[in-house]
Amino acid sequence: MQEKERENAVNKQQIYLDYAANTPVDQCVLNCYCQAAVTYMGNPNSKHHTGLSAKEAISKATAHMAELLQVQPEELIFTSGASESNNLAIKGIAHTKRHTGKHIISTCLEHSSVSGALTFLQEQGYEIDLVQIQEDGTIDLSHLKRLLRQDTILVSICAVDSELGTVQPISEISKILTGYPNCTFHVDATQAVGKIPFSCADADLVSFAPHKFYGLGSSGILYKKQSVILEPLIHGGASTTIYRSGTPDTAMILAMECALELGLLNLSEHYAQIQKKNQYLREQLAAYPLVLINSPQQAIPHVLNLSVKGVKAAVFQQKLDKNGVAVSTKSACSVPNTPSRAVYAVTHDRKRAMCSWRISLSHLTTDQELQRFLEIFRKCYQELTNA
Numbered sequence: 001m002q003e004k005e006r007e008n009a010v011n012k013q014q015i016y017l018d019y020a021a022n023t024p025v026d027q028c029v030l031n032c033y034c035q036a037a038v039t040y041m042g043n044p045n046s047k048h049h050t051g052l053s054a055k056e057a058i059s060k061a062t063a064h065m066a067e068l069l070q071v072q073p074e075e076l077i078f079t080s081g082a083s084e085s086n087n088l089a090i091k092g093i094a095h096t097k098r099h100t101g102k103h104i105i106s107t108c109l110e111h112s113s114v115s116g117a118l119t120f121l122q123e124q125g126y127e128i129d130l131v132q133i134q135e136d137g138t139i140d141l142s143h144l145k146r147l148l149r150q151d152t153i154l155v156s157i158c159a160v161d162s163e164l165g166t167v168q169p170i171s172e173i174s175k176i177l178t179g180y181p182n183c184t185f186h187v188d189a190t191q192a193v194g195k196i197p198f199s200c201a202d203a204d205l206v207s208f209a210p211h212k213f214y215g216l217g218s219s220g221i222l223y224k225k226q227s228v229i230l231e232p233l234i235h236g237g238a239s240t241t242i243y244r245s246g247t248p249d250t251a252m253i254l255a256m257e258c259a260l261e262l263g264l265l266n267l268s269e270h271y272a273q274i275q276k277k278n279q280y281l282r283e284q285l286a287a288y289p290l291v292l293i294n295s296p297q298q299a300i301p302h303v304l305n306l307s308v309k310g311v312k313a314a315v316f317q318q319k320l321d322k323n324g325v326a327v328s329t330k331s332a333c334s335v336p337n338t339p340s341r342a343v344y345a346v347t348h349d350r351k352r353a354m355c356s357w358r359i360s361l362s363h364l365t366t367d368q369e370l371q372r373f374l375e376i377f378r379k380c381y382q383e384l385t386n387a
Contacts, residue, residue, distance in 0.1 A: 160189070162190070281370065
């Protein structure tokens with residue numbers, strides 16, 4: 001009887017395969033936050049001992065994060081998340097350089113916090129061009145070269161696409177842009193930092209957030225090269241930088257430091273573990289004639305995008321959810337019931353893009369979870385395709 005109850009409990013427990021949307025906070029990070037919240041109760045802007053103590057803790061944490069990222073401490077701006085970091089980078093450059101030019105280049109692969117900011121700027125009179133995407137999901141560098149102009153003030157391209165997991169040639173893009181001194185290079189590295197080796201050296205601005213690598217939500221970082229000038233989104237009130245006003249959250253900054261250190265420390269080990277899980281899923285799903293794998297082989301293993309012919313993504317996702325499996329149809333911030341722009345860009349197949357959904361893996365994903373997922377997938381596949 002007890003064995004049966006245990007089996008039922010396992011079957012009812014949700015299998016979480018949406019780590020690209022959010023990761024569970026690491027216990028060490030949570031402990032760090034709680035301890036710091038109690039220890040550093042003073043406002044870091046205050047001039048008394050309690051405030052100065054908090055300010056010193058922030059300075060030490062910032063210096064350590066800068067060392068981990070191989071940048072300067074004054075180049076780190078703390079925000080409420082990657083969405084704010086993206087908006088600050090894009091709108092900040094657009095406003096600062098509005099007299100130099102109003103031409104911006106990006107891609108159809110970007111997170112909605114990038115594409116939304118660009119749409120806003122387009123309505124303000126800025127000209128937006130999108131680089132073509134190749135069959136492997138990377139941008140067409142030749143097309144980028146053709147799009148670049150002397151009045152191009154910003155190129156914004158993600159390091160890793162959140163839907164397909166495609167890794168963009170950031171270093172090659174950076175070299176191309178050296179011939180355009182008026183152009184600033186922004187990289188949304190939210191799906192890269194903490195998952196793969198990434199260098200800020202190739203970009204002028206880099207956005208990311210720790211909740212993607214087992215840190216806390218409502219916090220983010222924008223790396224800004226010292227020579228870059230931004231118009232702030234938030235004015236007034238002292239902070240750690242003139243580019244983002246607001247009382248610094250000491251505990252949150254220390255928790256970010258902890259998450260970043262842990263993420264980079266275990267990078268290679270976690271990558272290898274996830275790569276094995278990804279390959280196993282690819283092999284198992286290849287047995288289904290109506291399954292199409294959309295993620296290129298060279299994508300990061302954390303993301304596996306697929307389509308089931310004839311079944312809309314939302315339908316399959318909801319069926320899986322009812323059976324205890326959590327996956328995403330697209331990025332969690334995307335507009336629902338629309339085709340995946342990333343999948344359409346690669347396949348040029350609207351139906352396939354409407355049927356695409358994303359599995360995202362972690363080193364925490366167990367073999368038992370994957371086996372159970374495949375059992376549930378088989379059941380859903382048979383019911384929805386009548387196969």
